[in-house]
Amino acid sequence: MSRVRGISELAGPVLLLALVALAGSVASRSVALEFRSALVSATIVIALYVFVGNSGVVSFGHVSFVAVGAFAAGLVSVPEALKLSVSPELYPFIARAEVGNAASLAIAAAVGGVYAFLVGVPLMRLSGLAAGIATFAVLEITHNVLRNWPRIGPGAKTLSLVPETSGFLQVTIGAVAVAVIAFAYQRSRPGRLLRAAREDPAAAQGSGVNIHRQRLVAFTLSGALAGFGGGLLVHLLGSITTEQVYLDLTFITLAMLIIGGVSSLWGAVVGALLVSGLNSFLAEAEKGIGGLDLPTGARLVTLGTLMAAVLLFRPGGIVSRAQAPRVSPALARRLASLRPFARERAS
């Protein structure tokens, strides 16, 4: 029974991703891009889920790993002469590097993972709001350095002419692979230890869980996946600036995760696809389609209203019930009576 449910937890999201890919591949050219970009968003959101969902700690810094992944993959995919024309002071080892598509994605994942590990060693000691602010500080530092240090990247300029290799096959395989890795991690021993620590840090620590180490494992894995997502993103867009991987992306990916539901893979995938779809639809409606002609700016207002509404009236996310632990109501009441103030304290 539990094995069947376990598999369905993976099969559901994967099937959904495949369906979106299928729908997109038969759609017209302009719409197809929206579908591909939804799949890339889903990849990034699943990466974010690996850390936030399993650890219960909010990270505002994951777009840093997307950013370094995107720039790493972009820089190793562009010919030397072109790189030097954008940024003449580039370190020679970056300027000379030129590899194929798959290798560039691997490099993106590696750079994201290593960066996340280095950041995570000190930061994973924090939790709650301090962790939120510290990861936000990482985002600000990453953006500031990438933008102003011409030796490691294009600085404030645009890195363009990156080969657009993120076709349907690539983004679908990428998103599904990341979903499978996320699933495998959450079912593994480290994943379960971290989830235990999320539910009750004191009890987990008492049972010998090294919370710092488990969080670091998740953070590093999540950073590598986010870097990979960044690689997919740069190969989708063909060009990248530091502004595209900064506050807006941070907000939208976090909103996708929380709207869908932080604590399940389903939530991450549903949230990402739903919000992407809505965003694309509203952007089209602003240009005027099928009798709908919204004023410019209405997209953001509608999106903001929907996000706020979902968050206010369903704080656990759209699919929060789907994977709720199966506890009978009677048992739930008895558990609650044993710890009358648990809920208040936690909030």
Add this chain to the structure above:
Amino acid sequence: MNALQTVVDAVALGSLFALVAMGIALIFGVMRLVNFAHGELLTAGAYALFLTTELPLAVSIAVLFATVIAFALATEVAVRPLRAASPAAMLVTTFALSFLLQSVFLLVWGSQGDNAGILPELNRAADVGGLRIRWVTVASIGVGALLLVGTALLLNRTTIGLEMRAAAHDFRTARLLGVRTNRVIRFAFLLAGVLAAAATLMLVVQRPLVTPVYGFQLVIPALVGVVVGGLDRLTSATLGGFAVGFGTSVLGDVLPSDGRVFLPSVVFALVIVVLLARPSGLFTRARTVVERV
């Protein structure tokens, strides 16, 4: 003399951040809610000033306070369903509210920016022994100190203040003992509205160009300051806001000119160091805190 001028400028920025930080800390204290949408109170107030530039000063200021307080009370109604939510959900919801309000401002007024100049005479600088001190700096410090003392007195010396502290300490027990928590929360938002309106006034004098992200730009450093200073007390949080403003301004003057572009990195690296060294806050009494995730 140059060093003194640096300090004066730093105090100016610090007191501005402190005013914003105080409002955020007040709401956090009562509701355990980090209100990102606090910045949009400032933006709303600044647009209110922009719309009333033609009217007499007293009317402008009255409209400013009315608008900001109305926005604050509306925020309270909006976040009411959140009381049982997890801190992460709360954080992102107020972020979404802030995003929503920003997009509304963008829809109505566009991103170009509108000039809401008020009390321009406060911007003039007085020359005190070679130091340039703008009147608005003096006013900000005065208003900030006054509001801090006033709020502290209110919290410590009045019944509603006692109820607010009780609700902040243990919401459920306070409720069981007869504290009307709904009223307490509404009052906290009202107070935050007053603080935000005062902050808006000081802010608009110095930065008259109002854009949809006007308040949001200030909320980020103020929020960082609140966490760095220590969330649990109004004073420590306010001091944290001051410290971040002061530090940013001093570093901006001290850094060599070719390193100045990296100012945000230096500031945020310091923030990380402080958080690692003292996760419960720079200005809180050292004690072991069991962090709840």
